[in-house]
Amino acid sequence: MSPRFPPLNPLHVFICAAQHCSFTRAAEELRVSQSAVSRQVAVLELFLGLRLFLRERPGLKLTPDGVQYLAEVAPAFQAIVDATERLTQTSEREPLRLQVYQTFMAKWLMRRLPEFQALHPEMQIRIDSSVVPVDFTRHRVDAAIQLGQGDWPGTEVTLLFGDSFQPVCSPKLLEKGPPIEGPLDLLRYPVLHSYYRRRDWDDWFASLGLVMPKEDQPTIFPSSLLTYQAAVDGLGIAMGQPAMLKTELDNRSLVCPFPHSVKRDLGYYFVIPEAMGNRRRLRTFRNWLVKEAGKDQ
Numbered sequence: 001m002s003p004r005f006p007p008l009n010p011l012h013v014f015i016c017a018a019q020h021c022s023f024t025r026a027a028e029e030l031r032v033s034q035s036a037v038s039r040q041v042a043v044l045e046l047f048l049g050l051r052l053f054l055r056e057r058p059g060l061k062l063t064p065d066g067v068q069y070l071a072e073v074a075p076a077f078q079a080i081v082d083a084t085e086r087l088t089q090t091s092e093r094e095p096l097r098l099q100v101y102q103t104f105m106a107k108w109l110m111r112r113l114p115e116f117q118a119l120h121p122e123m124q125i126r127i128d129s130s131v132v133p134v135d136f137t138r139h140r141v142d143a144a145i146q147l148g149q150g151d152w153p154g155t156e157v158t159l160l161f162g163d164s165f166q167p168v169c170s171p172k173l174l175e176k177g178p179p180i181e182g183p184l185d186l187l188r189y190p191v192l193h194s195y196y197r198r199r200d201w202d203d204w205f206a207s208l209g210l211v212m213p214k215e216d217q218p219t220i221f222p223s224s225l226l227t228y229q230a231a232v233d234g235l236g237i238a239m240g241q242p243a244m245l246k247t248e249l250d251n252r253s254l255v256c257p258f259p260h261s262v263k264r265d266l267g268y269y270f271v272i273p274e275a276m277g278n279r280r281r282l283r284t285f286r287n288w289l290v291k292e293a294g295k296d297q
Helices: 008-020 023-030 034-048 064-093 102-109 113-119 171-175 183-188 200-206 224-232 246-250 280-295
Strands: 053-055 060-062 096-100 125-129 143-148 155-168 191-194 219-221 237-240 262-273
Touching (some): 008 034, 008 064, 102 125, 102 224, 113 280, 143 280, 155 280, 219 224
Antiparallel strands (some): 143 262, 155 262
């Protein structure tokens, strides 16, 4: 036969009310109404089959059973509180483990991390660079930055910025090449593709009502990071994400040869396991990411 375990919330309310000897003060501490405290105590009394309080005219008073019960359960409840505090404090001191795409890390996050570390020297960040969708039940990470529609089950998500892209290339590539007056003129130059963003060129042309011609032997790089570097080095025109290439566009190691961009119904999200949003270090890092993302918009 299973042991009779009291309902924890009514037990918590009873301890608080008994220590204050007041439903009113217990309600203030717990941030609920006085009637809610009274109902929770009644639930516990019904479970036990005993009166725990005497509601007298001068005020609230514990019954002998209430005095005995408080003396025995209050230390046990405090032990739970203390154990929880020790566990969460230990966890907060551990490095924050983050899963993030390699390109996002190299082109957006890495350049900003020194500022975060200066603001929060007590927090350490450990990065796992992966294109595999995050699975918090299998991967030992606390949070992730993912590209998608924000609909990952069992998670809390915060949008950082949307996914937009447009052609980019080195200005040196254009110096001696044919002029670009229309979108099809881009194809007079070598076209660079990223393996994980193979649809970008097709979608860009489709947004203009055009069809991207089929290539016999397309130049495909295994990551966007390498594709962007190839564009900087003058190997051709890539489809680039301005949010990732702000430094290169600002210093003109990359330029946009045709002024048309496409924004998909996707975005980069900060993703954490469900119900973990109250963890201090996750809140701190998330709020900083949102602030940094807002600077470019």
